[in-house]
Amino acid sequence: MSLPLAGRRALVTGSTRGIGAAIARALAAAGAAVAVVGRQGDAAVAVAQTLGPGAAAFGFDLSDPHAVEVLAIGANEWAGGAPDILVNSAGTFPSATLEEQPLAELENALRLNVQVPFALAQAFLPAMRVRKSGDIVTIGSVADRAIFAGN
Numbered sequence: 001m002s003l004p005l006a007g008r009r010a011l012v013t014g015s016t017r018g019i020g021a022a023i024a025r026a027l028a029a030a031g032a033a034v035a036v037v038g039r040q041g042d043a044a045v046a047v048a049q050t051l052g053p054g055a056a057a058f059g060f061d062l063s064d065p066h067a068v069e070v071l072a073i074g075a076n077e078w079a080g081g082a083p084d085i086l087v088n089s090a091g092t093f094p095s096a097t098l099e100e101q102p103l104a105e106l107e108n109a110l111r112l113n114v115q116v117p118f119a120l121a122q123a124f125l126p127a128m129r130v131r132k133s134g135d136i137v138t139i140g141s142v143a144d145r146a147i148f149a150g151n
Helices: 018-029 041-048 067-079 103-131
Strands: 009-013 033-038 056-059 085-088 135-138
Touching: 009 018, 009 067, 009 103, 018 033, 018 085, 033 041, 033 067, 041 056, 056 067, 067 103, 085 103, 103 135
Parallel strands: 009 033, 009 085, 033 056, 085 135
Antiparallel strands: none
């Protein structure tokens, strides 16, 4: 049986649970070595241990401005350069009315949902272009297209 992603390395943010974990499992099932990224290192290790050989775990809170830089360094070391696949799945959706929403929550949402995927693409895309291969996927939310009452 041929695995379509055999020999490829994928970095998946927000992959300790939910959609991110499902993406990490699907990539591993297709033959990719997967690096799991999540806020809690122990949760990242637990998921990575289920993904087979070559899997890695990175415990980073990507809302920390320095975390992306450190993650990029670690991911480059793990992958031997930029990963073949980057999946931006980490994100947040603060649920509150405008009047109740603390500005810090908005800043955190913009950081995780917009700035982090942008910064990771900046970190890896140049090397992907040089080698003429690589894929970047950014997962959005239904909240990107649908209005939720009171939010």
